[in-house]
Amino acid sequence: MSAVSTSPQFKRNAHEALRDANLQQALGMVRLGFIDKRQAVVDKLPEFDALRDSAREIKNHTLAHLDLYLERYEKKVQEAGGQVHFARDAEEARGLILEICRKAGAKTVTKGKSMISEEIGLNAHLEANGVTPVETDLGEYIIQLRNEGPSHIIAPAVHLTKAQIESDFRRVHTHLDPTRDLSEPRSLLTEARGVLRQKFLAADVGITGANFLIAETGTSIIVTNEGNGDLTQTLPKVHIVLASIEKMVPTLEDVSQILRVLARSATGQEMSVYTTFSTGPRRAGDPDGPEQYHVVILDNGRSNMLGGEFQDMLRCIRCGACMNHCPVYHAVGGHAYGWVYPGPMGAVLTPTLIGVDKAGHLPNASTFCGRCESVCPMKIPLPKMMRHWREREFERHLMPAPMRYGLGLWAFFARRPALYRLTTRAAMWSLSKLGRSKGRFKSLPFAGGWTKYRDFPAPQGDTFQAQWAKRKRAA
Amino acid sequence: MSVEGQPRVGLFVTCLVDLIRPSIGFAAAKLLEDAGCRVEVPAQTCCGQPAFNAGDRDTARAIAAQTIAAFEPYDYVVAPSGSCAGQISKHYPELFAGDPNLAPKANALAAKTYELISFLTDVLGVESVKAHFDGTVTYHDSCSGLRELGIKAQPRKLLGSVAGLSLVELQESEVCCGFGGTFSVKYGEISDKIVSEKTARIGKTHAATLLAGDLGCLMNMAGKLKRQGSAVQVRHVAEVLAGMTDEAPIGEGKQSA
Numbered sequence: 001m002s003a004v005s006t007s008p009q010f011k012r013n014a015h016e017a018l019r020d021a022n023l024q025q026a027l028g029m030v031r032l033g034f035i036d037k038r039q040a041v042v043d044k045l046p047e048f049d050a051l052r053d054s055a056r057e058i059k060n061h062t063l064a065h066l067d068l069y070l071e072r073y074e075k076k077v078q079e080a081g082g083q084v085h086f087a088r089d090a091e092e093a094r095g096l097i098l099e100i101c102r103k104a105g106a107k108t109v110t111k112g113k114s115m116i117s118e119e120i121g122l123n124a125h126l127e128a129n130g131v132t133p134v135e136t137d138l139g140e141y142i143i144q145l146r147n148e149g150p151s152h153i154i155a156p157a158v159h160l161t162k163a164q165i166e167s168d169f170r171r172v173h174t175h176l177d178p179t180r181d182l183s184e185p186r187s188l189l190t191e192a193r194g195v196l197r198q199k200f201l202a203a204d205v206g207i208t209g210a211n212f213l214i215a216e217t218g219t220s221i222i223v224t225n226e227g228n229g230d231l232t233q234t235l236p237k238v239h240i241v242l243a244s245i246e247k248m249v250p251t252l253e254d255v256s257q258i259l260r261v262l263a264r265s266a267t268g269q270e271m272s273v274y275t276t277f278s279t280g281p282r283r284a285g286d287p288d289g290p291e292q293y294h295v296v297i298l299d300n301g302r303s304n305m306l307g308g309e310f311q312d313m314l315r316c317i318r319c320g321a322c323m324n325h326c327p328v329y330h331a332v333g334g335h336a337y338g339w340v341y342p343g344p345m346g347a348v349l350t351p352t353l354i355g356v357d358k359a360g361h362l363p364n365a366s367t368f369c370g371r372c373e374s375v376c377p378m379k380i381p382l383p384k385m386m387r388h389w390r391e392r393e394f395e396r397h398l399m400p401a402p403m404r405y406g407l408g409l410w411a412f413f414a415r416r417p418a419l420y421r422l423t424t425r426a427a428m429w430s431l432s433k434l435g436r437s438k439g440r441f442k443s444l445p446f447a448g449g450w451t452k453y454r455d456f457p458a459p460q461g462d463t464f465q466a467q468w469a470k471r472k473r474a475a
Numbered sequence: 476m477s478v479e480g481q482p483r484v485g486l487f488v489t490c491l492v493d494l495i496r497p498s499i500g501f502a503a504a505k506l507l508e509d510a511g512c513r514v515e516v517p518a519q520t521c522c523g524q525p526a527f528n529a530g531d532r533d534t535a536r537a538i539a540a541q542t543i544a545a546f547e548p549y550d551y552v553v554a555p556s557g558s559c560a561g562q563i564s565k566h567y568p569e570l571f572a573g574d575p576n577l578a579p580k581a582n583a584l585a586a587k588t589y590e591l592i593s594f595l596t597d598v599l600g601v602e603s604v605k606a607h608f609d610g611t612v613t614y615h616d617s618c619s620g621l622r623e624l625g626i627k628a629q630p631r632k633l634l635g636s637v638a639g640l641s642l643v644e645l646q647e648s649e650v651c652c653g654f655g656g657t658f659s660v661k662y663g664e665i666s667d668k669i670v671s672e673k674t675a676r677i678g679k680t681h682a683a684t685l686l687a688g689d690l691g692c693l694m695n696m697a698g699k700l701k702r703q704g705s706a707v708q709v710r711h712v713a714e715v716l717a718g719m720t721d722e723a724p725i726g727e728g729k730q731s732a
Contacts, residue, residue: 014665327651331668365662367655367669368528369618384569390530399529403661407525411534414490414520417541421518428494439728440701449660453667454698457495457726464488464497468504468516 003121003149005354007338010361017332026161027333030152034324037268038375048264055261056379058254059246059315063306069215069248070297076218080280082293090120093298097122097207097240100294101131104238106204112222112229113137114209115153115318116242116298118340119353122207133207134199136228138192145172151334153341154266154320159333162188196228206232206290210243211317212258213295216251218279220295223262225273233278239290241278244298246314258317261377266319301352309388313348315378322372322382328365337362344372344382351389360398363389406446425466428459435459482599484512485549487542487588489559490521491690496725499690502717503555503591509717510599517545522554524562525656532570539567543580551598552588555713556689557620560590565623590620591713592688596629603636606718613645613682614712615673615696617689621649630688630712637715646676654695670699677707684724686712697726 006013017023042048062069074084087093093116101109109126111117111133123133123144135144139156143149145168150156157165166182169191182188208229210220220241222229233239249255263269282289305311323329323343334342339359341349347362356363363386372382393399399407413420435441435458443451450456462470484507488500504514523538542563546552554560564585571581595601612634620626634642653659653669660666673696677685685700685707687693697709708724723729 011662011664014662018664018668327653327669328662328665331665365658365665367618367651367653367658367666369651369655370622371618371649371651374622387528387530390528391532392530394530394532400661403529403657407529407531407534407657410521411526411531411538414523414526414538415534415541417518417520420520424494435728437728439723440698440726442702447660449663450698453663453702454670454695455701455726457694457697457701458728459495460497460722462497464493464500465516465518467497468500 003118003340005339005358007350007354007359007362010336010338010365013336013338014332014365017336022161022164023159023333026159027330030158030324031330034268034320038265038321038324039268041264041268041270045264048261051257051261052377052379055258055317055377056315058249058257059378062248062250063246063311063314066245066248066306069250070245072215073213073218073248076215077280077293077295078218080218080293081283082218082280082295084295084297087296087298087300089300090298093120093242093296093300094122094125096296097242098125098129098131100238100240100292101126101205104205104292106131106238108132108134108199108203109205109207110134110136110200110203110232110236111140112206112208112224112232113140113156114207114242115150115340116209116244117207118149119300120298122242134196134203136196136200136232137224138189138226138228141192141196142168145169149335149340151342152320152323153318153345159335200231200235203232203236205238205240206234206236207240207242208233210241210247210295211262212249212255213243213247213297214249214252214255219252219277221255221278222276223259223272223274224276225267225269227274230274230276233276233290234288237290238292238294239278239281241293241295242298243295244300245302246316262317262319265321265375265377305352310348310352310385312380313345313352313385315380316345316349317378318345319377321375321377325371325375327367327369327371344386345380348382348385348389356389356392356396357398360389360393363387364393421463421465425463428463429461432459432461482512482550483548484514485546485552486514486516487519487522487546487552487554487559487563488516489554489556489690491694492555493519495694496690496711498719498722499555499711499713502711502713502719503553505717505719506591506595506604506713507553509604510595510601512551512599515549519545522559522562524559524566527562527566527570528656536570539570539581540577543567543577543584546584547580550587551594552584553591553594554588555591555711556691557590557617557624557626558689558691560588561619561623563588590624590626590688592633592716593620593624593626593629596632601633604633604716604718606716607638608715608718608720609639610684611641611643611682612684612686612715613643613677613680614648615645615652615677615685615687615692616648617687617692618651620688626688630686633716634686634712640715643680643682645680652692652696654692656691659695666695667699670695674699674703674705678705682707684708684710684715686710686715688712693725697724701726
């Protein structure tokens with residue numbers, strides 16, 4: 001593990017998030033920006049659901065033969081003149097990348113967007129060792145200025161308002177005219193472009209992530225909207241692709257299928273603006289491209305998910321649709337989840353990567369509304385896997401004591417129908433007497449978690465089963 | 476005993492209806508009887524969903540086994556809740572997968588279990604009800620019914636036949652109300668944020684009555700509306716469809732009815 005986790009304090013994080021006016025304003029854009037656009041583009045493609053099935057099958061097949069495809073991919077990369085490095089964990093991956101940077105004598109490294117880089121805490125490691133990383137994705141650039149992690153897997157700065165970004169730019173870009181107009185999003189973009197242009201030209205190494213690795217050809221693919229990834233990987237003399245094992249896809253044909261659901265699910269685009277294929281370093285006669293091409297492939301616990309109840313999670317193509325449609329994410333944003341991956345996909349993935357003892361809140365902080373699964377392009381059963389984490393927690397007695405006792409008491413009666421009818425009848429009768437006049441309670445002992453925020457409707461009186469029996473006897 | 480051609484329906488009333496709001500159970504029974512069913516209520520407790528979702532599979536299985544045995548004799552099992560019907564029809568088979576004894580029984584129960592409103596329309600072919608309700612209502616689509624069982628058009632269809640009723644659609648009616656069972660207590664503050672957004676949208680409809688098909692969600696929304704001092708009345712859709720609206724709305728006292 002690497003990036004520092006605040007997942008154990010999820011409740012405190014959420015509490016603060018709910019009181020953060022800027023965050024709440026910014027989160028409104030998630031709801032407005034992503035959901036309608038996705039729906040519109042999905043409605044235009046009648047075979048969208050069939051494509052989802054097809055994408056799921058491609059990944060299921062790949063995962064069933066992952067070792068073979070990884071070997072095939074490595075061979076193809078080598079044939080193209082590149083090198084593949086396998087990293088068991090975050091530390092190994094960081095070490096491999098630093099070594100490549102050192103050999104290249106790198107002072108600055110430009111970076112395309114990579115969640116794996118966040119997962120292994122790469123930037124901090126490079127900085128500590130004298131290499132300056134420069135994020136070139138606009139959102140990543142913004143959060144790097146703020147020394148923050150991403151709050152969303154495809155829109156890292158979605159937690160910020162335009163006013164906050166403007167103020168960061170004024171704080172950091174002190175070489176520019178302080179009276180310049182930054183009131184339009186376009187002017188912020190232009191300013192970032194201008195600043196980054198110099199960095200692209202100066203970088204010794206370019207690091208990108210990968211949306212897919214193609215076994216058939218040894219190709220890595222990035223999907224972007226800004227073109228920063230292309231400059232990151234073609235201008236420096238060394239290109240490092242940082243990916244995890246489950247990015248593997250067998251063929252170009254397979255990728256073209258999955259790409260059709262990816263952009264639609266992510267941003268509501270039919271295709272992203274740039275879909276860039278890289279195969280090895282510059283060949284003789286190529287007008288440009290890096291002299292060295294390295295691929296670092298991270299496991300970090302993922303191979304343990306193969307063959308188990310969390311394997312389906314390895315189908316994830318990181319589109320973000322699950323968090324875009326999640327009521328809990330809408331309420332608290334991504335940082336509250338406390339580690340790299342937020343929302344429903346994070347609630348499943350994070351416990352596998354940092355341990356359920358630390359990330360236990362995440363799979364619990366879900367209403368199981370199922371909207372994430374209903375929009376997931378890879379049809380990953382996210383609620384079911386969150387439930388599997390709850391099962392692990394239950395087995396390990398990680399559930400908070402009051403909840404465990406409450407459920408235990410309820411289960412005791414639920415398993416004894418006769419006793420249940422007797423006890424509940426008496427309890428409901430008394431509660432209904434107490435609550436009859438108003439029909440609700442402003443507070444109830446043992447139900448403070450409910451009545452702190454809303455009234456509790458009073459029972460009508462006798463239970464249904466008792467009344468039904470009476471009615472049958474009278475008939 | 477079963478009369479020729481008359482389906483024998485075991486009513487799974489759900490623990491919340493049994494304890495908090497029995498009038499929903501009687502409304503369900505009336506709707507089923509009006510549609511030609513013979514309704515019976517075997518001894519029952521809960522579907523076991525709270526244990527299942529808490530990760531306590533042993534308890535969930537023990538309660539499910541009880542339900543399976545209690546409802547074995549019926550042609551159909553009907554619940555006035557998409558959540559509990561979904562638990563039985565979608566999750567019981569998952570709970571007993573690989574169990575040579577109980578898996579076939581769980582699958583058999585799952586195959587004959589329905590949520591009330593969709594059972595009326597999709598299985599019995601009910602096109603309309605003979606009820607009267609004066610006023611404007613709005614409708615919240617509860618998550619399990621909507622996404623596990625595909626219940627969306629069915630309640631709207633039957634509400635369309637209620638004399639005097641006009642339905643105004645709720646914006647983002649498919650968004651969760653923030654109940655989520657024990658989630659509402661474990662993460663009360665987040666749940667409160669979600670339900671507050673829901674009640675704001677309910678307010679925007681200017682409907683006098685809010686309806687839904689699940690008592691858990693209804694208690695959450697009614698509890699928040701009443702805490703906010705809202706005059707919106709909250710009822711289960713079955714009460715309106717059965718024409719049984721004499722009881723005070725959810726969370727309201729007898730004198731205010």
